[in-house]
Amino acid sequence: MVQERRKNGIMQSPKNNISNEVLGGLSSEIPDLEISRQPEDLTEYGRDWTRLYPPEPCGIAFPRSEEQILRLVRWANSAGVALVPSGGRTGLSGGAVAAKGELVVSMARMDRLLEFDPVDRTLTVEAGMITEKIQQLAAENGLMFPVDFAAKGSSQIGGNLATNAGGVKVLRYGLTRDWVVGMRVVTGAGELLDVNRGLIKNATGYDLRHLFIGSEGTLGIIVSVTLRLAEPPPSQSVMVVGLEGMDPLMQVFDLARESLTLSAFEFFSDLALSYVIAEGSPRAPFESRMPYYALLEFDCVGEDGEAAALAFFERCLEEGWIGDGVLSQSEAQAAELWSLREFISERISAKTPYKNDLSTRISQVPAFLHALEDVVLSRYPDFEVVWYGHIGDGNLHLNILKPDDLSLAEFKKACESVNEEIFGVVARFRGSVSAEHGVGLLKQPYLDRSRDPHEIHYLSGIKRVFDPNWILNPGKMLPEA
Numbered sequence: 001m002v003q004e005r006r007k008n009g010i011m012q013s014p015k016n017n018i019s020n021e022v023l024g025g026l027s028s029e030i031p032d033l034e035i036s037r038q039p040e041d042l043t044e045y046g047r048d049w050t051r052l053y054p055p056e057p058c059g060i061a062f063p064r065s066e067e068q069i070l071r072l073v074r075w076a077n078s079a080g081v082a083l084v085p086s087g088g089r090t091g092l093s094g095g096a097v098a099a100k101g102e103l104v105v106s107m108a109r110m111d112r113l114l115e116f117d118p119v120d121r122t123l124t125v126e127a128g129m130i131t132e133k134i135q136q137l138a139a140e141n142g143l144m145f146p147v148d149f150a151a152k153g154s155s156q157i158g159g160n161l162a163t164n165a166g167g168v169k170v171l172r173y174g175l176t177r178d179w180v181v182g183m184r185v186v187t188g189a190g191e192l193l194d195v196n197r198g199l200i201k202n203a204t205g206y207d208l209r210h211l212f213i214g215s216e217g218t219l220g221i222i223v224s225v226t227l228r229l230a231e232p233p234p235s236q237s238v239m240v241v242g243l244e245g246m247d248p249l250m251q252v253f254d255l256a257r258e259s260l261t262l263s264a265f266e267f268f269s270d271l272a273l274s275y276v277i278a279e280g281s282p283r284a285p286f287e288s289r290m291p292y293y294a295l296l297e298f299d300c301v302g303e304d305g306e307a308a309a310l311a312f313f314e315r316c317l318e319e320g321w322i323g324d325g326v327l328s329q330s331e332a333q334a335a336e337l338w339s340l341r342e343f344i345s346e347r348i349s350a351k352t353p354y355k356n357d358l359s360t361r362i363s364q365v366p367a368f369l370h371a372l373e374d375v376v377l378s379r380y381p382d383f384e385v386v387w388y389g390h391i392g393d394g395n396l397h398l399n400i401l402k403p404d405d406l407s408l409a410e411f412k413k414a415c416e417s418v419n420e421e422i423f424g425v426v427a428r429f430r431g432s433v434s435a436e437h438g439v440g441l442l443k444q445p446y447l448d449r450s451r452d453p454h455e456i457h458y459l460s461g462i463k464r465v466f467d468p469n470w471i472l473n474p475g476k477m478l479p480e481a
């Protein structure tokens with residue numbers, strides 16, 4: 001064993017040495033399967049954007065075909081090796097983290113376009129295709145893939161399905177779930193399913209599509225996907241307005257829904273803005289600084305569109321709901337305004353934020369925000385708390401930033417001690433402890449705050465049906481078997 005360690009030149013834990021032998025068996029079983037044990041790959045592919053869990057995978061497999069995935073999953077069942085299905089690893093709940101010697105199954109080599117069908121208006125692609133590439137392919141064909149979020153340049157469509165990704169256009173276009181008409185999946189039991197086959201109508205019993213969507217790689221490995229594409233909207237404008245407090249937020253939202261055709265209604269606090277503009281680009285939207293900001297994107301065609309936008313803006317000013325604002329005059333300006341919102345997550349990442357991704361029904365948002373604000377002010381007086389989110393969907397991102405002088409462990413403990421109260425508020429408002437980021441490892445201990453014991457019992461039962469040996473992403477979403 002010692003010799004083997006020296007031979008590989010990698011310092012490995014005993015667990016990984018055991019896996020060394022086992023992995024040798026995998027190479028004999030599937031000789032052309034690419035497997036990496038390079039330290040930099042183990043680090044990179046063993047983690048996602050959470051950064052709270054040290055990566056420790058035993059290896060990274062890069063399958064290139066459905067057949068290889070099928071054989072890999074069958075081998076994992078017989079060898080008793082846990083697999084972590086892995087996309088672009090942009091997740092924020094640790095769903096793609098391999099911290100316990102698992103074998104990561106990266107979909108990076110499976111990113112081909114399989115078919116575009118202009119009549120069905122569908123795109124069939126392998127699961128490793130980057131989200132932005134799908135948007136481009138749709139646009140090249142005069143159509144649109146409307147699921148959109150800041151991580152689109154790195155995230156993969158398989159991961160989008162596995163987490164039922166939301167993002168900034170849910171208000172108008174819904175979630176990833178709404179655009180999936182077919183998928184091919186290798187179940188944890190090692191069977192290939194061809195689910196729904198591109199059909200719009202298919203009333204033949206349980207729709208398995210919707211079990212795999214949002215299952216966080218715990219039921220199967222998604223191999224390829226058929227997506228419906230949308231008609232692009234008319235030309236869009238972006239407006240950013242400054243708000244004195246949280247109360248006017250919903251009044252502005254109500255009026256905007258009534259008088260404009262909204263594609264997005266986003267929200268962020270001044271602290272979020274400070275982090276985004278700290279490096280000089282993008283710039284603040286206007287001179288005055290306000291405690292909160294809302295970003296609206298909406299249809300704006302010609303002079304009539306512009307007039308409606310200005311009338312909306314003036315009414316908000318007259319009512320005293322907003323203190324300032326700006327309306328984009330070009331696509332470049334619209335993009336710069338969008339970056340004020342979309343860059344937040346990346347610009348605060350150096351502060352190792354502890355993330356909460358909470359939701360309630362839209363009608364409950366104002367009271368929900370106040371109740372959370374009370375907890376935050378009384379329990380985190382020393383921490384910087386950054387508020388932002390998709391307020392038009394009732395979804396709030398609450399990021400607590402780590403002070404430089406606190407260790408990661410101390411910081412995590414301090415945040416977790418407040419979770420009881422945060423999740424108490426969520427429970428009171430019948431909300432969710434994970435609106436769009438998934439449960440993964442981070443929210444696993446809190447699953448019972450959003451799902452009752454009967455539901456969790458059924459979820460575990462479903463897991464057992466598709467993954468009887470519990471080899472797919474064990475410990476994520478559901479507790480370890």
Ligand code: 2HG
Binds near residue numbers: 092150341356357
């Ligand atoms: C966003 O809305 C993403 O920008 C990331 O969902 C949220 O970093 C976060 O908490």
Ligand code: ZN
Binds near residue numbers: 390
């Ligand atoms: Zn978000």
